[in-house]
Amino acid sequence: MARVVVDVMLKPEILDPQGQAVLGALARLGHSDITSVRQGKRFELELDAAPDAATLEEVASTLLANTVIEDYSIRVEES
Amino acid sequence: MARVVVDVMLKPEILDPQGQAVLGALARLGHSDITSVRQGKRFELELDAAPDAATLEEVASTLLANTVIEDYSIRVEES
Amino acid sequence: MSARIGVVTFPGSLDDQDAARAVRIAGAEAVSLWHGDADLKGVDAVVLPGGFSYGDYLRCGAIARFAPVMQNVIDAARGGLPVLGICNGFQVLCESHLLPGALIRNDVRKFVCRDQWLRVENANTAWTSDYAEGQEILIPLKNGEGGFVADDRTLDELEGEGRVVFRYLHDNPNGSYRDIAGITNERGNVVGLMPHPEHAVERLTGPSLDGVGFFSSVISQLVDA
Amino acid sequence: MTRQIDSVKDAETTPDVTQPFAELGLKADEYTQIREHLGRRPTSSELAMYSVMWSEHCSYKSSKVHLRQFGEKVPPEAEDILLVGMGENAGVVDVGGGLAVTFKIESHNHPSYVEPYQGAATGIGGIVRDILTMGARPVAVMDPLRFGPADAPDTHRVLPGIVAGIGGYGNCLGLPNIGGEVVFDETYLGNPLVNALCVGVVPHDRIQLSAATGAGNHVILFGAKTGGDGIGGVSVLASETFDDEGPSKRPSVQVGDPFAEKVLIEACQELFDQQLVVGIQDLGGAGISCATSEMASNGDSGMHVWLDRVPLRDSTLAPEEILMSESQERMCAVVAPDKLDAFMAVCRKWDVEAVVIGEVNDSGRLTIEWHGAQIVDVPPKTVAHDGPVYERPFARPQWQDALQADVPTSVPRPASGDELRSALLRLVASPNLASKAWVTDQYDRYVMGNTVLAQPEDSGIVRITDDGLGVAISTDGNGRYGKLDPYAGAQLALAEAYRNVATTGAKPLAVTNCLNFGSPEDTDVMWQFAETARGLADACLQLGVPVTGGNVSFYNQTGETAILPTPIIGVLGVIDDVARRTPMAWEADGEALWLVGDTADEFGGSEWAHLHGHLGGLPPAVDLDRERQIAEIAVAASRDGLLTAAHDVSVGGLGVTLAEMALRSGKGARIFLPDGIDPCVALFSESAGRIVFVVPRSEEVRFTDMCTARGVPAARIGVVDSGVDGLEVQDAFTAPLDELRTASEGTFPSLFG
């Protein structure tokens, strides 16, 4: 049993309309000290077996993230 | 300057069609040792000032997460 | 013998019947292709229709790309088979790396359904030869994730090689970089666009007949070939 | 973790256990009735079933006595067209050529207030499954909505989410949204209304019913897994069945999975085409309890269910909760043993999970077991159909007379050209009348390629056969009229929907409705409800359009304040050739504008009065014979090719009707108001029974003859003229197109971004 977290964020050069919208809303609510917001995805996976780094790489890079526009990072939380 | 990450996940009892879809795709791709997938959101905030815990709570609970169906967690990464 | 154009149905495809109707209106035979069958039934061209394949839950088109039928579509497209991706089909083509770039959430963060003016920038592709370069056409647009993005180098390359096929006119509905509504591959046989030509093939149900040209273009090329 | 199961045997041996019937919403005498039905105390599972099935929502216990009128005052026309009447999941109407159409409205008001996106989304999901259950392919949806004031903060919380939810679910299902309503009023602030309509098409020989028949047939549950959704109060029971370790938390909100529903729709189409089911029922309110008891009751049969076979999303669910779960995207079918393999093959093809959970028998009982223990043994009719029926007391409210006496004399009447012009612009810009494009642009109206008319036309029309047969639908309801006079309000709502359908050239055939009211325990509200039902039944009889089904939503109130009595009426019509549909935009210079019908000084409940904060007096007079006549004209004139356009006159009056036509067309017109009538009345009165027809010069004589023959007044009130900018109302004012457009299209974006 293992728990793995994969974070996927848009590459910095790609426009992030959702992050922008949150930033705008924050400004309207008076939180002007927040200067940047980016919105990405978080996947929590549970595995039966011990996680194998190569497999996780493949899953993240081919399915969970679109590497044309997104970066990802993999974290094994418990195994 | 500070960097704060807010993770937002559907509450465990709430149906997560997105996670289900990913799980199904993983199974078709032969990764049947992955037994559960939950998909959530990750927000990366940058602040001008030192982050104030109460403000972050408020931002996360009113704007970033829909607390009717989602839980959130806040992590100050650097300040 | 009339041309045979395949229309793929994924679970969650919505505009497959409409695409088939458009194919027939343009004078070809529509052949349904099932996502689970790695068989193109010998068709002369393929349409990947609009919809929400697999619910579009992960990223639009991300899961459909792995469907058994897609491996054959990808191979055949690399071999020159004309392939048109409409909306979700465009997203599938990008996810399959048959076309560069990606489609992200509309900058207005809402689903947008409206009649959209486009300019035809490239009338030399398999799917646009019946249009004139610079022609303005009106066809429906309907999507939530239609913002075309790519890095600058890719965008410059697309522009430089004349591979931007359609551009949004008047106002950009979704934040697409450089107003790009549709693009093609180097060879011009694979075209993807967000708006829906198959919904502009009948006076009664569409805003114009401007969509027919997609299907007549490919048919006349197939007949000539 | 050990679980205490309350079996039938336990119930027999421990008759004196106290049971939490009150917490489950049952009255003491209802509990006694259950014990009488069973001859013992109910098990906790049985108690759960009865409590939900006997709730207002499922049993219609307060409304039944009034709804009966729809089955009693049936117009003779019903006999020819109704293939399935009230009582099934949705009524089925014959439209010729071996085809039928089924349609229904349902409410999802309370869930949408709690979680706007998911509440509205699952509202669409639920009504689509009702239509699917009839054997139909769903072909379109509509969404009548009501909100608090457009500028209220809570409206800004709920409206964007509700609209996104309806779009998110409906778009993903591939169902064109062809119409709906967005209306704002103070009373909906703490209680918005989300009603959803679906229409489907079914060949006669494919119509399905929800009856479990044929001993030995399998009962199959298919679709999504069962989770703890919507079990609310029943958790009281579940928690009692756990020892130390409590159950996991139960979701307060149901989340929809439109993709799961889309594949369910496609799988069902194949099941129906291959005739693989004997009976089928969707799972909505009360989940498996409802589906199994209703199917067994409808089939006059018995059924045995192995509840532990139900695929679960949450393994901690207790049997009571599984029975009650309202998880979305599930269906239940009865399948003959020799069709089982074929059934399962279709489900596999679409990746739909399907499990045999039970068997039909002829015991006349519904029996349910859980890991070998019998936990339910009931006569299914007592659960599904013989629930309590209440004759709730009602009385005309004491304030009704004063309200009706408070005629809108205090409301200013514009008189000068400038005043009239700014009144028109103000009306056109008011949230209730402004362009709804901000909303409807979030809905796919093109998918399926058969949408012939959609918003903002008078009715939505979809083509249903290749040779051009189409159906038209409109939904309408005016709570302000209902408040002033609920009997008339219901009739005006019906008249408007009927008129809208006819205006587009279709012949009105049948009616569905969703009756949204406050608490039935309030005698004022109950009177409003009774009057509404009576008004609607009488009007349906007179117009010759039968009620085929509907839904009642009570308890729509904030504290003590009930919403306006809001019957939403849907009328369905047919058009033999969609190519002759009448759109609302005029086309060419010289076309004449004919106003058909009478205009009186009627401002009670009007939008103009509402803009001045006034609600009082009487609603516009109802004249159903006139409605029938003008509908005949609209349909006959369309059939004879006499029209280029038409648009009905309703809220906001003639001025608003003309402005909408001009905006839709992009061309101007010269308008001459009839002599001898106050221009304010001519432009803004809301008299019913009126349509503006656009007639090419060459057809004017035939058109006016058609009106004269029916004794309906017709006035030539204008001419299409692209030489004028917008509306030029002679001797009064000009409202340029740009100004009208800014007024109409600016409101929603400036309110909602």
Ligand SMILES: Nc1ncnc2c1ncn2[C@@H]1O[C@H](COP(=O)(O)OP(=O)(O)O)[C@@H](O)[C@H]1O
């Ligand atoms: N206002 C109404 N007018 C006519 N029929 C109604 C009305 N309300 C409910 N019904 C009928 O009562 C039956 C049960 O309604 P409902 O519980 O909403 O159906 P379902 O179980 O399919 O959701 C249906 O046949 C419905 O059409």
Ligand SMILES: [Mg+2]
């Ligand atoms: Mg039903």
